[in-house]
Amino acid sequence: MLKKTIKNLPLRYKLNSIIVAVTAITISLVSIAYYIHQNQVIKEEATVELATLSRIYSDSCTAALSFDDKNGVTTLLSSLAAKPNVRAASVLDKNGNIFANYLAPDVPQSMLSAFLPHQPRADNKVTAKPELFHLRTPIVLDHETIGDFVIVADFSDIRAAQSRFLLFLGAVFSFALFVSFFFSSRLQKHITAPIHNLITTMKKVSESNDLSLRVNSETNEELGQLCSGFNTMLEKIEQQDNLLEEQKENLRFLATHDALTGLPNRILLYDRLRKGIARARREKLEIAILFVDLDRFKNINDTMGHDIGDILLKTVASRLRSAVREYDTVARFGGDEFVIMLDSLNMSDIEHIATKISQAVKEPVELQGKQVIITPSIGISSFPQHGSTPVELIKYADVAMYHAKNNGRNASQRYLPAMTSLLHSRFNMENKLYNAMANNELSIHYQPQFDLQSGTICGCEALLRWQVDGHYVSPVEFIPIAEDNGLIVPIGRWVLQQACRQATHWQRPGQPPITVAVNVSARQLFASDLLLDVEESLRTSGLPASCLELEITESMLMADVEKAISIMDRLSAMGVEIAMDDFGTGYSSLSYLKRFPLSKLKIDRSFVRDVLHNADDAAITKAVISMSLALKIDVLAEGIETQEQLDFLHQLKCHYGQGYLVSRPLPAEQFGALLGVGSGAAAV
Amino acid sequence: MDNVTSGGVLNTGRLKQYLALLFICLALVSATSASSAAEQLQSDEYQLKAAFIYNFIKFTSWPEQIAQAAVKSANTEPLFLAVIGADNFGTRLEALEHKLANGRHIVLARHRTDADRDNLSSYDMLFLALENRDQCLSTLREVAGRPILTISDKAGFAEHGGCIELTIKEGKLRFIINRTAIERQGLKLSYKVYMLALKVLGGEKC
Numbered sequence: 001m002l003k004k005t006i007k008n009l010p011l012r013y014k015l016n017s018i019i020v021a022v023t024a025i026t027i028s029l030v031s032i033a034y035y036i037h038q039n040q041v042i043k044e045e046a047t048v049e050l051a052t053l054s055r056i057y058s059d060s061c062t063a064a065l066s067f068d069d070k071n072g073v074t075t076l077l078s079s080l081a082a083k084p085n086v087r088a089a090s091v092l093d094k095n096g097n098i099f100a101n102y103l104a105p106d107v108p109q110s111m112l113s114a115f116l117p118h119q120p121r122a123d124n125k126v127t128a129k130p131e132l133f134h135l136r137t138p139i140v141l142d143h144e145t146i147g148d149f150v151i152v153a154d155f156s157d158i159r160a161a162q163s164r165f166l167l168f169l170g171a172v173f174s175f176a177l178f179v180s181f182f183f184s185s186r187l188q189k190h191i192t193a194p195i196h197n198l199i200t201t202m203k204k205v206s207e208s209n210d211l212s213l214r215v216n217s218e219t220n221e222e223l224g225q226l227c228s229g230f231n232t233m234l235e236k237i238e239q240q241d242n243l244l245e246e247q248k249e250n251l252r253f254l255a256t257h258d259a260l261t262g263l264p265n266r267i268l269l270y271d272r273l274r275k276g277i278a279r280a281r282r283e284k285l286e287i288a289i290l291f292v293d294l295d296r297f298k299n300i301n302d303t304m305g306h307d308i309g310d311i312l313l314k315t316v317a318s319r320l321r322s323a324v325r326e327y328d329t330v331a332r333f334g335g336d337e338f339v340i341m342l343d344s345l346n347m348s349d350i351e352h353i354a355t356k357i358s359q360a361v362k363e364p365v366e367l368q369g370k371q372v373i374i375t376p377s378i379g380i381s382s383f384p385q386h387g388s389t390p391v392e393l394i395k396y397a398d399v400a401m402y403h404a405k406n407n408g409r410n411a412s413q414r415y416l417p418a419m420t421s422l423l424h425s426r427f428n429m430e431n432k433l434y435n436a437m438a439n440n441e442l443s444i445h446y447q448p449q450f451d452l453q454s455g456t457i458c459g460c461e462a463l464l465r466w467q468v469d470g471h472y473v474s475p476v477e478f479i480p481i482a483e484d485n486g487l488i489v490p491i492g493r494w495v496l497q498q499a500c501r502q503a504t505h506w507q508r509p510g511q512p513p514i515t516v517a518v519n520v521s522a523r524q525l526f527a528s529d530l531l532l533d534v535e536e537s538l539r540t541s542g543l544p545a546s547c548l549e550l551e552i553t554e555s556m557l558m559a560d561v562e563k564a565i566s567i568m569d570r571l572s573a574m575g576v577e578i579a580m581d582d583f584g585t586g587y588s589s590l591s592y593l594k595r596f597p598l599s600k601l602k603i604d605r606s607f608v609r610d611v612l613h614n615a616d617d618a619a620i621t622k623a624v625i626s627m628s629l630a631l632k633i634d635v636l637a638e639g640i641e642t643q644e645q646l647d648f649l650h651q652l653k654c655h656y657g658q659g660y661l662v663s664r665p666l667p668a669e670q671f672g673a674l675l676g677v678g679s680g681a682a683a684v
Numbered sequence: 685m686d687n688v689t690s691g692g693v694l695n696t697g698r699l700k701q702y703l704a705l706l707f708i709c710l711a712l713v714s715a716t717s718a719s720s721a722a723e724q725l726q727s728d729e730y731q732l733k734a735a736f737i738y739n740f741i742k743f744t745s746w747p748e749q750i751a752q753a754a755v756k757s758a759n760t761e762p763l764f765l766a767v768i769g770a771d772n773f774g775t776r777l778e779a780l781e782h783k784l785a786n787g788r789h790i791v792l793a794r795h796r797t798d799a800d801r802d803n804l805s806s807y808d809m810l811f812l813a814l815e816n817r818d819q820c821l822s823t824l825r826e827v828a829g830r831p832i833l834t835i836s837d838k839a840g841f842a843e844h845g846g847c848i849e850l851t852i853k854e855g856k857l858r859f860i861i862n863r864t865a866i867e868r869q870g871l872k873l874s875y876k877v878y879m880l881a882l883k884v885l886g887g888e889k890c
């Protein structure tokens with residue numbers, strides 16, 4: 001208990017105590033030694049004095065005793081009154097009888113008698129009784145003992161002297177302790193003050209987290225070194241802390257901002273929205289959310305490359321930024337989607353700002369020496385009118401944006417409650433698409449392809465269908481999303497496997513093979529495992545490679561032509577057929593046609609649709625067909641809807657056709673049934 | 685009761701006899717004790733005087749003695765004590781003879797008359813018991829200046845130049861010292877003795 005208390009005592013008290021204790025011990029030892037010595041000396045002195053006195057008196061007595069002069073002896077002894085500590089004295093004659101006495105005023109005879117003997121002589125012995133000493137000295141005259149001198153002394157005054165001396169020592173002791181305490185409390189400051197300083201600074205640092213604090217120290221001994229060491233440590237920690245803070249700041253920025261454009265990302269946008277909504281709710285203000293999507297951005301990305309796409313995005317980002325006020329938030333929401341949060345505006349102002357944004361984005365951008373114009377589609381929702389959570393507001397703005405897009409792009413559209421088909425929300429769709437495969441919502445429909453000459457079904461195109469809550473979602477809507485977020489790769493793989501397995505069942509012995517055409521996206525093509533996926537699908541299904549046809553669009557090849565060619569070459573080497581989809585809509589050079597290992601061209605439905613009424617479309621169709629004939633590449637016309645179109649194409653010696661005239665895309669079972677009867681019934 | 689009465693009657697005569705006897709005894713005892721006490725006083729006076737003389741020897745330093753004490757050799761020379769005149773010591777002084785005093789044997793000589801005092805100067809100490817005052821004075825004159833301690837119990841001895849005069853005061857033996865005389869004789873007497881003197885002539889009493 002005590003030990004613990006001492007342990008926890010502040011250093012200065014400890015030091016003080018140590019110094020005082022050491023002083024006390026030293027002084028005590030010295031005092032004790034001195035006291036013992038002094039005691040001895042006092043006693044010895046007293047004894048010697050008594051002995052001397054005895055000798056003098058015994059000598060003085062000789063004559064008086066020998067002359068039997070009692071008066072003389074008594075007179076002599078009475079002079080002992082000058083010695084207050086002599087209580088009594090007696091001169092004994094030769095026979096030990098009392099010859100004369102001296103008694104101090106208050107001393108009774110009995111006391112003296114106690115020392116007077118009829119007993120053998122104890123020469124020169126001081127008999128120590130508590131306080132009374134007596135000494136017996138022989139009285140010698142001419143070598144003859146003629147009597148004894150007995151003296152009784154009271155040494156109580158010695159004891160008094162001793163206690164006085166003890167008192168004195170005690171006073172010295174106390175004074176020394178006081179002095180040592182006084183000095184130690186001053187001296188210990190030299191040691192404890194720097195430590196105290198150190199501790200104070202340490203506490204300050206840990207309380208205020210202010211690492212710029214330093215300890216002051218003037219000395220250079222151990223404590224000074226400790227202080228400077230502590231300072232160095234603080235400095236290092238401060239540097240580390242600053243570095244950490246910087247990195248944290250960087251990380252925070254990275255976590256909340258888009259790396260490409262430097263705009264806030266989704267996370268920060270949601271945060272700002274939450275705060276903005278709270279503030280608006282409190283101050284009864286309105287907030288507008290603008291969902292900006294760049295029209296046909298994918299095309300630019302695909303044709304001019306991602307690097308150029310990135311430059312465009314950056315340009316648009318900075319234009320958007322400068323089109324709004326300082327305190328409005330412009331965030332990059334996805335690939336080519338931006339969300340703008342506008343605080344406290346009138347609805348008329350919103351229209352104005354939407355126009356301003358639209359104008360800013362529409363300014364031509366020079367990319368690779370070309371003037372490119374990109375238009376935005378803008379969806380607008382507002383708080384509290386349309387929703388009260390960030391998710392709702394963004395969703396409705398997104399829905400509005402899709403409406404704008406569907407209505408011919410390059411427009412801004414305010415959200416209306418009538419647009420509640422949430423499926424149109426890209427945001428909503430994306431979330432649902434993630435679960436589509438797991439929920440078995442995806443299915444494949446097969447649209448028959450037929451030989452225009454013989455009128456027989458020679459194959460089919462596998463078309464992905466997504467049915468959510470009983471509704472079919474258009475591939476035009478969800479495929480771009482899947483391509484953006486990469487879901488297209490697993491979905492594409494699944495389609496490939498399904499299609500191959502189905503096609504295997506449709507092969508009829510002794511009859512021409514049924515080919516299955518599968519669409520491949522750019523992402524799939526450039527993902528290195530397309531070859532593996534194809535190989536795997538063919539192997540597990542047992543479908544001959546020549547029965548699999550991969551459809552690719554011209555635009556997607558342009559991103560990296562050399563790589564595309566090498567992949568197509570390897571697919572071709574496996575025996576897989578490659579068809580060019582939507583031929584004529586892209587920007588591709590005809591020279592590539594020679595380099596691509598193509599086995600089929602598919603004339604886009606937009607040409608076929610007007611082939612009878614539009615001379616240009618007819619000319620292009622004719623040219624494509626004759627070119628493919630010349631290059632010995634098969635040609636297929638898409639979107640044949642009327643008998644007239646069919647006849648026209650037949651005339652132009654188009655080999656294959658596909659369209660609603662013969663059949664719309666069918667589920668696998670129906671297509672199988674068609675094949676079962678189709679050999680006879682599908683006659684043109 | 686009868687017995688007592690008869691006994692009482694019987695014992696009366698004897699009791700008287702006893703009482704008479706007791707009275708005689710007491711008287712005898714008191715008589716003898718009184719006579720013996722007187723006698724003792726008489727005899728003790730000289731006994732004491734002898735003892736005093738012996739003591740004086742012990743407290744006195746003779747010139748040779750002083751010199752010899754200085755060389756610290758044993759004083760083997762005897763101390764000659766002479767009694768001049770008809771003294772009353774009887775044989776009491778003889779008790780002193782051959783006693784040691786300060787290491788010297790005491791040798792006693794008696795001169796009953798004044799006749800043969802030619803060689804008085806060879807003594808160390810004289811006890812003058814002369815009745816004739818003139819004789820006494822002449823003897824003192826004779827030994828004047830010599831290291832001889834003169835003692836007497838004649839009244840006025842010290843006043844007339846004797847060293848020590850023994851006297852009886854209030855039944856006690858005391859002495860008077862003539863300091864001048866002692867110094868003139870070339871002797872030294874211990875201060876302790878001076879202190880005990882009834883009177884010191886020729887100087888302050890210490």
